[in-house]
Amino acid sequence: MSTLHAVLDRVTNRVIERSRQSRALYLTRIEHARAQHAPVRTVLSCANLAHGFAAAPANDKLVIKELRKPNIGIVTSYNDMLSAHQPYERFPELIRAAARRVGATAQVAGGVPAMCDGVTQGNPGMEMSLFSREVIAMSTAVALSHNMFDAALMLGVCDKIVPGLLIGALQFGHLPVIFVPAGPMTSGLSNDDKARIRQQFAKGEVGRDALLEAESQAYHGAGTCTFYGTANSNQLLMEVMGLHLPGAAFIHPNTPLRDALTARAAERVLELSAMGNEYTPIGHVIDERAIVNGIVGLLATGGSTNHTLHLVAAARAAGIVIDWTDFDDLSAVVPLLARIYPNGKADVNHFHAAGGLAFLIRELIQGGLLHEDVRTVAGNGLSHYAEEPRLLEDKLSWVPATAQTLDDKVLRPRATPFAADGGLRLVEGNLGRGVIKISAVASQHRKVHAPAIVFDDQEAVQRAFDAGELNRDFVAVVRFQGARANGMPELHRLTPLLGVAQDAGFHVALVTDGRMSGASGKVPAVIHLSPEVLAGGPLGRVRTGDMIELDADAGILRAHVPDEVWATRDIHAMQDEASTWGFGRELFAVFRQAAGPAEEGASVFGMYPAAAHVATSPEITPSSIKEQA
Incomplete structure (x- = not known):
């Protein structure tokens, strides 16, 4: 061994x-x-x-x-x-x-x-x-x-x-x-071709019929x-x-x-x-x-x-x-x-x-x-x-198992890895703690220093893209996307939009208290920022125009705002009423209210039932539980 x-x-x-x-x-x-x-x-x-x-x-x-x-x-x-x-x-x-x-x-x-x-x-x-x-x-x-x-x-x-x-x-x-x-x-349509057609659709270069045909070939x-x-x-x-x-x-x-x-x-x-x-x-x-x-x-x-x-x-x-x-x-x-x-x-x-x-x-x-x-x-x-x-x-x-990889473009031995590390980073600073997956992010895109554009949902990002407002260096700050706010939906729709801006040569990143999921890709995205805004997270202090520094390699995420200004800002804690009703969302109100921090799993269950009492109630121990049983 x-x-x-x-x-x-x-x-x-x-x-x-x-x-x-x-x-x-x-x-x-x-x-x-x-x-x-x-x-x-x-x-x-x-x-x-x-x-x-x-x-x-x-x-x-x-x-x-x-x-x-x-x-x-x-x-x-x-x-x-x-x-x-x-x-x-x-x-x-x-x-x-x-x-x-x-x-x-x-x-x-x-x-x-x-x-x-x-x-x-x-x-x-x-x-x-x-x-x-x-x-x-x-x-x-x-x-x-x-x-x-x-x-x-x-x-x-x-x-x-x-x-x-x-x-x-x-x-x-x-x-x-x-x-x-x-x-x-x-296997169906290649993932590269699928992503390319999605970006072409986002730019208006192909229509919905071409997009649907590509998706149907991928998911077949x-x-x-x-x-x-x-x-x-x-x-x-x-x-x-x-x-x-x-x-x-x-x-x-x-x-x-x-x-x-x-x-x-x-x-x-x-x-x-x-x-x-x-x-x-x-x-x-x-x-x-x-x-x-x-x-x-x-x-x-x-x-x-x-x-x-x-x-x-x-x-x-x-x-x-x-x-x-x-x-x-x-x-x-x-x-x-x-x-x-x-x-x-x-x-x-x-x-x-x-x-x-x-x-x-x-x-x-x-x-x-x-x-x-x-x-x-x-x-x-x-x-x-x-x-x-x-x-x-x-x-x-x-x-x-096979003694050697059968395709070293896909799978490698530990002696010749694709990268020396696993490509997941904890980033932290005055905006809280979040994670970023950099294994798909090219090294030249891992450091971004650009002004924030603050959005309250991904539809607002889409509107800004359609209006031509994202042809610039920027950090998209998408807030109110945590579990307590709206159930923490994945923000996949942002990937093609931000990818278009990055491909055009702009320095682009995403910072959010929401999720991007397993499809997190080539655009640097700090996600799961904790605590979320609706739980008092400092992301709520950010205003459009604030300079945001992201250094994914060093694990740094920081808003460059003078301390005296930062301290006086209210944490915006609005609740989008549209996220509380329709499509059965009313039934999940108790889940949104009970959801824990992202770093604890964003779960309504919290710790293993009653385990949290162990620290505060010394009389509750494994042996006492057994005796009571």
């Missing part, structure tokens, strides 16, 4: 120490749940149990009643509008058949909503997108609350779905859980979008954190190998149940080392900035506290080993063909940049994930 890199070791120990009390409380509670509920159906009355299997086939009823074999709960994000989730229509029957082959059972426990930022982008529904993560977490808890299940399979792919499923599943930390991906669609079939945004970053996370079967992330939907992996996930989760031989609950798989591994995987591939929110929120659901300083410290030493759009020209299919996650994970383990000695759903040790699945004579097998 390779020696751990000193920074990885230091950050991990810092996270362990920071999380000591809350993590201990979490583990105590899941141990209490396991002791009370294995096998789970023994605690149900006859009427409870009869309700739980009333609609099951006769043979399944017998198995469930006998209490001798485990029952799998399937939580699914299936819908047939969204390409990434449409393949899940077939999965429950594959899983039920696999369970029956070994004498067990499986039932769809419940469904969770799956909304697509690609559909809602720039529309009112986008303002519910981040909070759909919380709805998904609660829906997962509702699905598993029937206490009928000894293990669970999570069927989800995209942006908020996987983090929500993970947060929900961690509340049932005594259950073994495997995440089952659906896979990416086959079943499966996940192929660029490396949040959806595919989710799949990397589940793999490097040990919640997938090895190599499951990027196998195409509706193929024999994908079906074999789905069936094997059902068989494997049964083996991991308390009624199997390798009891491995999700609350033990997700520990401090697994979370740090997730951060490293994201950095090594230039993954989605959304996970500076989602991974933080998911970690807290397991009693683990991470912050943006942890991301920043690791980014300084984790090399960038992949170039996937928007950090390069390739899509995830090219990445997978070049060697994919198995190659990447092996390189990081050998470089001491991943914790190998972790628990995973494949068994102890992350080395299993340096193997690729194959169907050999119709039998699912795993083979070692």
Whole structure:
């Protein structure tokens, strides 16, 4: 085993120490749940149990009643509008058949909503997108609350779905859980061509018919979008954190190998149940080392900035506290080993063909940049994930990762990385703390010193662009985009507009308390600025014309305003009433009011339930919880 890199070791120990009390409380509670509920159906009355299997086939009823074999709960994000989730229509029957082959059972426990930022982008529904993560977490808890299940399979792919499923599943930390991906669609129109046509449309050089045709060629079939945004970053996370079967992330939907992996996930989760031989609950798989591994995987591939929110929120659901300083410290030493759009020209299919996650994970383990000695759903040790699945004579097998990259324009060994660091920076100054993804930003664009133009929404930026007011050096300050203000929608519409100005030779940047998502690209964008304006963040003091300094390499973000002037300015804290109603936004008022800071995950749940009381209530300890139980 390779020696751990000193920074990885230091950050991990810092996270362990920071999380000591809350993590201990979490583990105590899941141990209490396991002791009370294995096998789970023994605690149900006859009427409870009869309700739980009333609609099951006769043979399944017998198995469930006998209490001798485990029952799998399937939580699914299936819908047939969204390409990434449409393949899940077939999965429950594959899983039920696999369970029956070994004498067990499986039932769809419940469904969770799956909304697509690609559909809602720039529309009112986008303002519910981040909070759909919380709805998904609660829906997962509702699905598993029937206490009928000894293990669970999570069927989800995209942006908020996987983090929500993970947060929900961690509340049932005594259950073994495997995440089952659906896979990416086959490659269509190249990402470069798609981005080019979007910019041409923004400049009025092509019409809507040309734009729609290009988008249709890019998004053309079943499966996940192929660029490396949040959806595919989710799949990397589940793999490097040990919640997938090895190599499951990027196998195409509706193929024999994908079906074999789905069936094997059902068989494997049964083996991991308390009624199997390798009891491995999700609350033990997700520990401090697994979370740090997730951060490293994201950095090594230039993954989605959304996970500076989602991974933080998911970690807290397991009693683990991470912050943006942890991301920043690791980014300084984790090399960038992949170039996937928007950090390069390739899509995830090219990445997978070049060697994919198995190659990447092996390189990081050998470089001491991943914790190998972790628990995973494949068994102890992350080395299993340096193997690729194959169907050999119709039998699912795993083979070692390719010895060398098959395309060094897409994937490289650690000895010759694309960059020496992970390309994610913490920036801070008198405007607060934010993050910037620089792996796709050319070095000459990483320093911007220009006057601010203050906007209250992205529609105002569009109007300024249409009026020709952005043909200059400027920093677009887009405020009131945080979780409390309007649900923190992604601001994708700004990318083509700001890209046009940058391509024209102007010095351009974006600074916002909102999100840009996994598609953060070539324009420098400081996002998630915390605290947000509606929570008193200093971004509300900025006025049009103020000189803004951004140095992404040095981690500096500063408004150059005399201290005496800065101190006298009110923090504008308006609330856009239009963001509080219509398209169901009324129902999310309580989420906006309860949302925490971005650096804490922008979550309404906060820390692991009751863990925050540990510091202020010494009498509440893991041992006292156990005694009370």
